[in-house]
Amino acid sequence: DAGVIQSPRHEVTEMGQEVTLRCKPISGHNSLFWYRQTMMRGLELLIYFNNNVPIDDSGMPEDRFSAKMPNASFSTLKIQPSEPRDSAVYFCASREAQSTEAFFGQGTRLTVV
Amino acid sequence: RKEVEQDPGPFNVPEGATVAFNCTYSNSASQSFFWYRQDCRKEPKLLMSVYSSGNEDGRFTAQLNRASQYISLLIRDSKLSDSATYLCVVRTTNTGNQFYFGTGTSLTVIP
Numbered sequence: 665d666a667g668v669i670q671s672p673r674h675e676v677t678e679m680g681q682e683v684t685l686r687c688k689p690i691s692g693h694n695s696l697f698w699y700r701q702t703m704m705r706g707l708e709l710l711i712y713f714n715n716n717v718p719i720d721d722s723g724m725p726e727d728r729f730s731a732k733m734p735n736a737s738f739s740t741l742k743i744q745p746s747e748p749r750d751s752a753v754y755f756c757a758s759r760e761a762q763s764t765e766a767f768f769g770q771g772t773r774l775t776v777v
Numbered sequence: 778r779k780e781v782e783q784d785p786g787p788f789n790v791p792e793g794a795t796v797a798f799n800c801t802y803s804n805s806a807s808q809s810f811f812w813y814r815q816d817c818r819k820e821p822k823l824l825m826s827v828y829s830s831g832n833e834d835g836r837f838t839a840q841l842n843r844a845s846q847y848i849s850l851l852i853r854d855s856k857l858s859d860s861a862t863y864l865c866v867v868r869t870t871n872t873g874n875q876f877y878f879g880t881g882t883s884l885t886v887i888p
Contacts, residue, residue: 706880
């Protein structure tokens, strides 16, 4: 199994631009999580999907952030417009229904200048 | 209040030392507990689950105290390869079955 696949691995963009981060969960996993990690705040849960349905998006910082999961094998996290304070590593993780372990992708390192 | 709180460290210990990390969680309804390990510039990976009776995996021992809402990880005979950040993780089903991560405790094992 290829594991959770995220793209791009690195993204550098200018303030105000739209950024789209992509995630392919492990096949058969029905839960998907988006996290943001910074030195100051650690790993923060942004949004959580179960069977492609958003369950809790209370961690999404503001309206500039949106996430979708159109099918079981793909999810996106979009930031529009991006700001320098959005710079962080964004992780996607997935978990199968009967398991307690979440598997993480390698992350997208976002830098907004 | 954060769901999970950890001492960020850093902990710098010599090879062979024993080191312990602690973590507290705020939601008494939390049901599952884990320690994840994250190497520099890598993704977090599951180190071990934490069971109510405590559990051991080689040099690693995890303990849970539900009354105090406290989780610990003990590493014996530290190796250089143990250098990483250790994340305390709590799964809470009454708030949507989410995983909450602590900010991590940094460990460096020194030769």
